[in-house]
Amino acid sequence: xxxxxxxxxxxxxxxxxxxxxxxxxxxxxxxxxxxxxxxxxxxxxxxxxxxxxxxxxxxxxxxxxxxxxxxxxxxxxxxxxxxxxxxxxxxxxxxxxxxxxxxxxxxxxxxxxxxxxxxxxxxxxxxxxxxxxxxxxxxxxxxxxxxxxxxxxxxxxxxxxxxxxxxxxxxxxxxxxxxxxxxxxxxxxxxxxxxxxxxxxxxxxxxxxxxxxxxxxxxxxxxxxxxxxxxxxxxxxxxxxxxxxxx
Amino acid sequence: xxxxxxxxxxxxxxxxxxxxxxxxxxxxxxxxxxxxxxxxxxxxxxxxxxxxxxxxxxxxxxxxxxxxxxxxxxxxxxxxxxxxxxxxxxxxxxxxxxxxxxxxxxxxxxxxxxxxxxxxxxxxxxxxxxxxxxxxxxxxxxxxxxxxxxxxxxxxxxxxxxxxxxxxxxxxxxxxxxxxxxxxxxxxxxxxxxxxxxxxxxxxxxxxxxxxxxxxxxxxxxxxxxxxxxxxxxxxxxxxxxxxxxxxxxxxxxxxxxxxxxxxxxxxxxxxxxxxxxx
Numbered sequence: 001x002x003x004x005x006x007x008x009x010x011x012x013x014x015x016x017x018x019x020x021x022x023x024x025x026x027x028x029x030x031x032x033x034x035x036x037x038x039x040x041x042x043x044x045x046x047x048x049x050x051x052x053x054x055x056x057x058x059x060x061x062x063x064x065x066x067x068x069x070x071x072x073x074x075x076x077x078x079x080x081x082x083x084x085x086x087x088x089x090x091x092x093x094x095x096x097x098x099x100x101x102x103x104x105x106x107x108x109x110x111x112x113x114x115x116x117x118x119x120x121x122x123x124x125x126x127x128x129x130x131x132x133x134x135x136x137x138x139x140x141x142x143x144x145x146x147x148x149x150x151x152x153x154x155x156x157x158x159x160x161x162x163x164x165x166x167x168x169x170x171x172x173x174x175x176x177x178x179x180x181x182x183x184x185x186x187x188x189x190x191x192x193x194x195x196x197x198x199x200x201x202x203x204x205x206x207x208x209x210x211x212x213x214x215x216x217x218x219x220x221x222x223x224x225x226x227x228x229x230x231x232x233x234x235x236x237x238x239x240x241x242x243x244x245x246x247x
Numbered sequence: 248x249x250x251x252x253x254x255x256x257x258x259x260x261x262x263x264x265x266x267x268x269x270x271x272x273x274x275x276x277x278x279x280x281x282x283x284x285x286x287x288x289x290x291x292x293x294x295x296x297x298x299x300x301x302x303x304x305x306x307x308x309x310x311x312x313x314x315x316x317x318x319x320x321x322x323x324x325x326x327x328x329x330x331x332x333x334x335x336x337x338x339x340x341x342x343x344x345x346x347x348x349x350x351x352x353x354x355x356x357x358x359x360x361x362x363x364x365x366x367x368x369x370x371x372x373x374x375x376x377x378x379x380x381x382x383x384x385x386x387x388x389x390x391x392x393x394x395x396x397x398x399x400x401x402x403x404x405x406x407x408x409x410x411x412x413x414x415x416x417x418x419x420x421x422x423x424x425x426x427x428x429x430x431x432x433x434x435x436x437x438x439x440x441x442x443x444x445x446x447x448x449x450x451x452x453x454x455x456x457x458x459x460x461x462x463x464x465x466x467x468x469x470x471x472x473x474x475x476x477x478x479x480x481x482x483x484x485x486x487x488x489x490x491x492x493x494x495x496x497x498x499x500x501x502x503x504x505x506x507x508x509x510x511x512x513x514x515x516x517x518x519x520x521x522x523x524x525x526x
Contacts (some may be wrong), residue, residue, distance in 0.1 A: 109503035172427035206350035207306035219357030220435035
């Protein structure tokens with residue numbers, strides 16, 4: 001089942017354009033994310049940071065450093081789950097040559113480590129992890145053809161590029177230098193992954209850092225806000241959650 | 248838009264002007280840095296090069312501008328290296344290698360331009376580089392060792408520069424935390440350097456990521472400073488080398504722990520590596 005994702009952004013408070021992610025518990029039940037505008041009344045600029053946890057019946061990622069880490073934890077869960085499915089495939093050895101198997105096995109290991117790191121780090125940092133720790137998410141990869149090398153590598157490319165853009169965009173939301181450094185340690189490995197996957201897909205090319213992802217005018221990689229990332233990542237996530245307090 | 252904010256955050260009248268000598272910009276830190284640099288260069292590296300230290304750069308200040316000044320020096324180095332490499336004829340033409348290095352060269356040239364524009368009057372001058380490191384390397388076939396042999400040395404230096412770039416930018420993140428737009432721009436360059444590093448490593452037959460502190464097959468010991476510290480497996484108290492995925496999937500090898508995190512270089516460590524190539 002393909003998740004329905006609706007993106008709707010509204011201008012709020014003059015030039016400030018903020019998007020808020022909301023989940024509708026009725027019509028969107030178990031199908032994904034709804035991005036919608038949010039009136040200034042709900043704005044949290046003078047409050048917060050908001051701890052992650054259940055709000056209005058749905059887990060919200062929260063804001064501040066722990067909100068950003070929870071956001072990263074969600075993305076790492078997604079990547080780890082995907083590569084776990086890939087390396088567990090009965091035809092893994094038939095679909096991929098030895099180089100590709102090595103790359104995908106490494107990515108599986110790295111993303112599981114990232115996921116477990118965030119789970120442990122958040123459990124230690126949250127004041128009440130029993131209610132504030134993002135639960136284990138459930139995923140729907142039915143849009144991926146797991147019998148197709150191209151479909152799997154194409155999904156890996158999308159996930160890794162998304163991860164890079166997500167961390168690049170989230171850096172400025174982090175206030176702790178220690179957390180910022182940890183995010184930096186991870187994002188460059190995600191970029192190494194993205195490069196390798198792109199190179200596997202199109203080896204005799206400059207796609208490893210192609211003009212489709214690195215700006216041909218200034219040589220900068222993508223950087224995106226959570227509100228730009230979550231509709232993409234959310235298309236694979238069936239567990240409902242919201243990110244009301246992240247930009 | 249990030250680029251505009253980035254540029255506007257500096258003085259606009261000095262837009263695109265590359266003034267200010269390196270001596271001026273690094274001035275107050277120069278002598279101190281030189282002494283620190285001499286004292287902290289490992290014996291192997293000091294013995295490796297016979298060049299004079301007269302032109303060494305010192306550590307940049309722990310400020311947003313200092314961070315970008317260090318970045319600019321490293322981008323100057325990469326930009327000139329790839330430009331000379333493409334001009335030298337040592338890079339095999341018509342295939343993957345040429346496409347890869349043309350793309351990387353374009354990005355490094357873009358980064359230089361971007362940082363100069365952003366730094367304005369605070370831009371540091373381009374140092375004079377010696378990519379032979381006093382005759383130890385011949386990446387451009389200047390001595391007639393042949394294009395194939397020279398290209399292997401070119402690849403070695405390219406890997407060292409890209410892996411250094413990733414670590415150096417990472418080490419400057421904390422210095423940019425107070426300037427969100429500059430931090431974002433630096434992160435956007437940082438991940439491009441990581442894409443480059445992965446591809447250059449793969450061209451050399453290595454994994455795109457760094458295992459332990461291994462510099463990799465064919466990398467001379469002189470490049471070990473680029474990899475020292477990458478073996479770290481403790482991240483905020485979490486041991487990355489003992490992770491299990493339980494019954495969900497295959498066992499996670501211990502070596503994946505350090506691979507899954509890149510480590511930073513301090514300003515001084517970055518400067519020490521750059522100084523090997525500055526005369």
